[in-house]
Amino acid sequence: MGKVHEETVEPGDLGTLPVCKYCGSERVAKDAWACWNPKAGLWELETVFDDEHCHQCDGETRLIWKRVETVPRQKVRELNDRFRCQGLGNGSLVISVGVRAQGAAFIQEVVDAVRAHAAFTEENDPWGEHDFGSLKVGGQTLFWKIEYYSPDLRSGSENPAHEGLTHRVLTIMLASEY
Secondary structure: OOOOOOOEOOOOOOOEEEEEOOOOOOOEEEEEEEEEEOOOOEEEEEEEEEEEEEOOOOEEOOEEEEEOOOOOHHHHHHHHHHHHHHOOOOEEEEEOHHHHOOOHHHHHHHHHHHHHOOOOOOOOOOOOOOOEEEEEEOOEEEEEEEEEEOOOOOOEOOOOOOHHHOEEEEEEEEHHHO
């Protein structure tokens, strides 16, 4: 495995996180002791040891620290693309009435086009999250949009970069329905 080529910073600096030196995974751990605090009713970290482990590599590692984006747009983009292109992750697909009225063959063609959509630019995707697109299918202009909700769909997601806290809703509609 190669080394992660990212700017490293001092351990524990505000806005940083530890990652595996070899694969860059954030799924890392250190050996530690925790003591029960009966007054607080919870475990408190007492001592952290030198041994470091990467769950992705499934072995020993050395940790490096990297600065975190204020908004983890790359992770949001990866989760959006994974859901939109492969149907993987926690989410729902909503097809508008206008698209459904065009018939099953049209719906399949549209879904395939949304999955294949890769025409993202700075102009049409300024935040780099791949959460909106416009395309033409069968002479019709369509829009698709991914929105982020809490897992119970009662409010917006508190963190779209966290798959466990987010239910993605991909809506596909005719531009005329917007």
